[in-house]
Amino acid sequence: xxxxxxxxxxxxxxxxxxxxxxxxxxxxxxxxxxxxxxxxxxxxxxxxxxxxxxxxxxxxxxxxx
Numbered sequence: 001x002x003x004x005x006x007x008x009x010x011x012x013x014x015x016x017x018x019x020x021x022x023x024x025x026x027x028x029x030x031x032x033x034x035x036x037x038x039x040x041x042x043x044x045x046x047x048x049x050x051x052x053x054x055x056x057x058x059x060x061x062x063x064x065x
Contacts, residue, residue, distance in 0.1 A: 013036045
């Protein structure tokens with residue numbers, strides 16, 4: 001697999017992109033702010049909240065559309 005990071009571009013701050021992966025508990029993403037940086041699990045706090053709501057109050061099976 002090729003590395004998608006462009007070389008020699010100061011704008012990209014020499015960030016090396018990591019593979020996003022298919023595991024929902026270990027999702028890599030590029031946090032684009034004044035400084036670029038690789039981070040993990042962009043919605044972890046929200047997903048933890050909703051997982052708890054479903055666990056406490058949900059009645060499976062769940063339908064999604």
